[in-house]
Amino acid sequence: MALTLYEKIFNRHVVREDNGTYLIYIDRHLVHEVTSPQAFEGLRIADREIWRTNSILAVPDHNVPTTGREKGILDPISKIQIDTLDDNCKKNKLMQFQMDDIRQGIVHVIGPEQGSTLPGMTIVCGDSHTSTHGAFGALAVGIGTSEVEHVLATQCLILKKFKTMLINISGTLGDHVSAKDIALHIIGQIGTAGGTGHAIEFSGSAIKNLSMEGRMTLCNMAIEAGSRAGLVGVDYKTIDYLKSKPFSPLGENWEKAVTDWKNLVSDKDAKFDKKIEIDASSIEPQVTWGTSPEMVCSINDKIPDPLQEKNLSNQKGYQGALEYMGLKKGTSIKDIKLDKIFIGSCTNSRIEDLRKAAGIVKRKKVAKNIKLALVVPGSGLVKNQAEEEGLDKIFINAGFEWRDPGCSMCLAMNADRLEPHERCASTSNRNFEGRQGQGGRTHLVSPEMAAAAAIHGKFVDVREAS
Amino acid sequence: MLPINKHHGIVIPLDRANVDTDAIIPKQFLKSIKKSGFGPNLFDEWRYLDHGEPGINPKNRELNPDFILNKHNYRDGTILLSRENFGCGSSREHAPWALLDYGIRIILAPSFADIFYGNCFKNGILPIQISDELTDLFFKKALSKIGLNLTIDLEKQLIITDDDKYNFKVDEFKKHCLMNGLDDIGLTLVYGEDIKDFENNYYNQYPWLTK
Numbered sequence: 001m002a003l004t005l006y007e008k009i010f011n012r013h014v015v016r017e018d019n020g021t022y023l024i025y026i027d028r029h030l031v032h033e034v035t036s037p038q039a040f041e042g043l044r045i046a047d048r049e050i051w052r053t054n055s056i057l058a059v060p061d062h063n064v065p066t067t068g069r070e071k072g073i074l075d076p077i078s079k080i081q082i083d084t085l086d087d088n089c090k091k092n093k094l095m096q097f098q099m100d101d102i103r104q105g106i107v108h109v110i111g112p113e114q115g116s117t118l119p120g121m122t123i124v125c126g127d128s129h130t131s132t133h134g135a136f137g138a139l140a141v142g143i144g145t146s147e148v149e150h151v152l153a154t155q156c157l158i159l160k161k162f163k164t165m166l167i168n169i170s171g172t173l174g175d176h177v178s179a180k181d182i183a184l185h186i187i188g189q190i191g192t193a194g195g196t197g198h199a200i201e202f203s204g205s206a207i208k209n210l211s212m213e214g215r216m217t218l219c220n221m222a223i224e225a226g227s228r229a230g231l232v233g234v235d236y237k238t239i240d241y242l243k244s245k246p247f248s249p250l251g252e253n254w255e256k257a258v259t260d261w262k263n264l265v266s267d268k269d270a271k272f273d274k275k276i277e278i279d280a281s282s283i284e285p286q287v288t289w290g291t292s293p294e295m296v297c298s299i300n301d302k303i304p305d306p307l308q309e310k311n312l313s314n315q316k317g318y319q320g321a322l323e324y325m326g327l328k329k330g331t332s333i334k335d336i337k338l339d340k341i342f343i344g345s346c347t348n349s350r351i352e353d354l355r356k357a358a359g360i361v362k363r364k365k366v367a368k369n370i371k372l373a374l375v376v377p378g379s380g381l382v383k384n385q386a387e388e389e390g391l392d393k394i395f396i397n398a399g400f401e402w403r404d405p406g407c408s409m410c411l412a413m414n415a416d417r418l419e420p421h422e423r424c425a426s427t428s429n430r431n432f433e434g435r436q437g438q439g440g441r442t443h444l445v446s447p448e449m450a451a452a453a454a455i456h457g458k459f460v461d462v463r464e465a466s
Numbered sequence: 467m468l469p470i471n472k473h474h475g476i477v478i479p480l481d482r483a484n485v486d487t488d489a490i491i492p493k494q495f496l497k498s499i500k501k502s503g504f505g506p507n508l509f510d511e512w513r514y515l516d517h518g519e520p521g522i523n524p525k526n527r528e529l530n531p532d533f534i535l536n537k538h539n540y541r542d543g544t545i546l547l548s549r550e551n552f553g554c555g556s557s558r559e560h561a562p563w564a565l566l567d568y569g570i571r572i573i574l575a576p577s578f579a580d581i582f583y584g585n586c587f588k589n590g591i592l593p594i595q596i597s598d599e600l601t602d603l604f605f606k607k608a609l610s611k612i613g614l615n616l617t618i619d620l621e622k623q624l625i626i627t628d629d630d631k632y633n634f635k636v637d638e639f640k641k642h643c644l645m646n647g648l649d650d651i652g653l654t655l656v657y658g659e660d661i662k663d664f665e666n667n668y669y670n671q672y673p674w675l676t677k
Binding site for chain 1: 486496517557580655664
């Protein structure tokens with residue numbers, strides 16, 4: 001029978017089935033400081049052991065400061081959480097990249113970077129953006145803390161089969177249009193609940209042409225379309241990316257693995273529950289204008305009139321969003337002035353993102369009305385690579401701050417945040433109310449669009465501005 | 467886990483779609499390493515007029531009188547009614563912890579985000595998917611002067627009003643665990659030998675994953 005990629009991976013991990021409820025074996029468990037302490041405590045209270053310690057890779061990322069690390073963590077509450085992770089890792093002999101380790105970074109950046117994410121794996125993490133790892137033809141889902149504890153104790157997850165959705169993106173993306181724009185465009189089309197209950201596979205020529213970084217950006221945003229898992233089939237780019245990564249298999253094992261991985265694509269006649277076709281050439285640089293990623297339009301559009309929306313509940317939602325965002329219907333996106341710029345997050349902090357943003361910023365200056373422009377690399381290794389290429393100097397010369405790796409202003413758990421009413425062009429994944437700081441106003445964009453906005457102090461079409 | 471069998475309570479109508487986990491419990495409260503104590507900060511940014519930080523005594527804060535949780539009729543509510551895609555966003559279990567700590571045991575909405583939906587069952591909260599028509603009807607009643615009291619019968623899968631009964635669907639396994647307050651780790655560990663057998667075969671077939 002012809003199978004989808006999702007079904008192929010799912011099937012090889014079934015430990016047992018009971019009336020449509022499956023016990024699924026988990027290969028890799030990524031752990032960070034925010035969603036794990038209660039899970040470790042639960043194990044301790046029940047006197048349970050960790051089933052397979054070498055499936056775990058831990059890293060602090062959500063809370064870590066992005067500046068002045070030599071002074072340690074000044075926020076005492078954040079410090080407790082990071083110390084607790086240290087403690088749990090030491091006691092249980094788990095591999096952890098601590099804050100002063102060059103390999104430390106955002107959990108969804110370091111997994112692939114280390115080859116800890118491999119095709120065909122089941123991967124979990126107590127973070128919804130775990131969908132990122134699906135870019136490697138892995139089944140990667142975000143889980144809550146109860147499930148973190150369940151996986152620690154049993155190496156398994158209780159799951160039902162997801163439905164499957166294929167989003168085929170044919171044609172070629174325009175210049176300066178990126179994976180982030182594809183993701184936002186899709187969410188604009190299908191809504192933030194469009195993928196609920198489904199695993200979304202992305203296919204088509206535009207996906208083939210994306211780099212692994214681009215595919216990660218796209219799968220990362222699958223959760224913003226409501227889907228716990230995004231997937232891309234394995235091809236030569238996947239294999240090239242993983243070759244000689246620290247955790248990747250070696251020698252004979254590498255050969256065996258590659259032979260297996262080449263089958264990790266959906267069969268030609270595989271049936272999906274839903275199929276969506278998108279023409280890549282129709283996608284323009286995207287900007288969100290509201291408080292949900294589905295409230296999005298193209299850079300050349302105007303803010304929509306909520307009253308044009310047929311669904312009454314949406315109408316109210318749009319009105320509330322515009323009020324929160326301090327925006328009026330009919331305003332051109334290009335007339336929106338900004339206060340802060342954030343380039344970073346598990347969506348867009350990889351080397352390619354930084355290269356592209358630096359390409360826009362080179363020999364230019366950040367506009368005077370921008371109070372703060374931040375670049376937060378996704379990992380210590382991304383930061384190093386960028387510095388070797390001189391990208392840090394480009395950003396610093398333009399007036400950006402060049403920070404240490406972490407989640408930073410994507411969710412503002414550390415000191416990096418927006419003040420009330422401050423408006424930010426951000427390469428992160430969520431524009432929810434208060435996400436980047438109470439009262440803060442977030443516009444989601446690609447790294448190039450954020451870079452161009454920094455230079456002009458407002459949104460511009462990066463295709464014209466570069 | 468606190469089991470649910472029959473629950474009777476006042477409905478709190480939170481008339482918003484896409485209520486996200488950042489709204490349910492803002493990130494500054496995620497720094498706790500405990501599961502309890504999140505209730506006073508449930509919907510913090512909507513519920514209070516001042517900015518909340520961990521450690522601030524909620525008694526000294528300024529309530530937002532317009533927010534539904536603060537209105538007199540709904541203060542003792544234990545059933546939350548909301549619009550589509552409730553619980554979207556993060557996987558943080560702090561969201562159901564905050565709801566539970568506040569006293570919410572049942573959530574009614576036309577649709578839920580997947581991760582949040584699963585997280586509720588693991589923490590003694592029953593999320594119930596209801597039709598758009600029923601959502602509208604319940605909002606109308608809950609927002610009226612007399613308000614809306616409901617009885618939820620999990621065993622019979624019924625929502626009971628003064629004059630009507632409505633069926634709802636729930637996964638059998640999840641229902642069983644919730645009714646009995648069962649911890650599913652214990653249930654899975656019963657199959658420990660199956661997991662070991664699986665591993666033996668699995669690592670023979672995929673030897674590069676043994677590392």
